[in-house]
Amino acid sequence: MVVVHHLNNSRSQRVLWALEELGVPYEVKQYQRDLKTNLAPASLKKIHPLGKSPVITDGDITVAESGAIIEYLAQTYGEGNFIPETKTEAHRQYLYWLHFAEGTMMQQLLLKLILEKAVQRSKPFFVKYIAKAIMKKVMAGYVGPNITANLALIEHHLTDNEWFAGDQLSGADIQMSFPLEAWAARKTVDQDYPKIIAYVKRFQARAGYQKALKSGGTYDYA
The missing domain is CATH 1.20.1050.10 (Glutathione S-transferase Yfyf (Class Pi); Chain A, domain 2)
Structure with a gap:
């Protein structure tokens, strides 16, 4: 099961959209920004050392950076429909x-x-x-x-x-x-x-x- 470590008002929203378009079941673990600093909570560092969102876990695999996440999801679950044919x-x-x-x-x-x-x-x-x-x-x-x-x-x-x-x-x-x-x-x-x-x-x-x-x-x- 893909788990999206989702920070409110952040780039991880597009990861949720990607999962919906791909039809991949997922779980959302919510994190809230600090009201004063607007930064992600320290608890995210338990998932990835930088403590930033987006980041996903898929079993024992952890992927950070939205571009890398999109690539991973497309290659793993896209069945050739989310990435155009190479050399085109x-x-x-x-x-x-x-x-x-x-x-x-x-x-x-x-x-x-x-x-x-x-x-x-x-x-x-x-x-x-x-x-x-x-x-x-x-x-x-x-x-x-x-x-x-x-x-x-x-x-x-x-x-x-x-x-x-x-x-x-x-x-x-x-x-x-x-x-x-x-x-x-x-x-x-x-x-x-x-x-x-x-x-x-x-x-x-x-x-x-x-x-x-x-x-x-x-x-x-x-």
């Missing part, structure tokens, strides 16, 4: 977007979030003023342009493709779901990316996704 363009796209999600897109979104929180917590006023000035320069010169370029690339890809790797849902879509939801859930989301917004609404409407929400509990990005 669909498989190349699958690998690209599977790694793009965390390796490229989430990095920039996290930088933006960290900068915003740093400004919010800055005291006294003159420190906040300096922090805002620094954030504005970093956003204008680096983070902002990178996020815009990433979104433009995704929008272009989704213009010609229903899913990220071919004409069927794959592990790449599961992996890309979290950064796109994190972006789309912001009130300031740019409406210049209708294909991305439509894509997020489309996968969120899937029966497997909805079942995963019921299993996982609170998830603010849905």
Whole structure:
């Protein structure tokens, strides 16, 4: 039995979705973030030394990192339906977007979030003023342009493709779901990316996704 060590409002939500799409029975062990630090509880370190989510156990096997988990589940339980055939363009796209999600897109979104929180917590006023000035320069010169370029690339890809790797849902879509939801859930989301917004609404409407929400509990990005 696959056990998902699930942290509320985290990347492990997409692992639950993957399991639902694959039709794999699973158990959810819930963990709650610290209300002050927003970090995972120390009890997760009993499962994996880094004490972070997502992480799954499958018998005596422990797998951490969402991309590695998606790959493991697809290879173990996908029966060839969750990974495109190797040496095809669909498989190349699958690998690209599977790694793009965390390796490229989430990095920039996290930088933006960290900068915003740093400004919010800055005291006294003159420190906040300096922090805002620094954030504005970093956003204008680096983070902002990178996020815009990433979104433009995704929008272009989704213009010609229903899913990220071919004409069927794959592990790449599961992996890309979290950064796109994190972006789309912001009130300031740019409406210049209708294909991305439509894509997020489309996968969120899937029966497997909805079942995963019921299993996982609170998830603010849905």
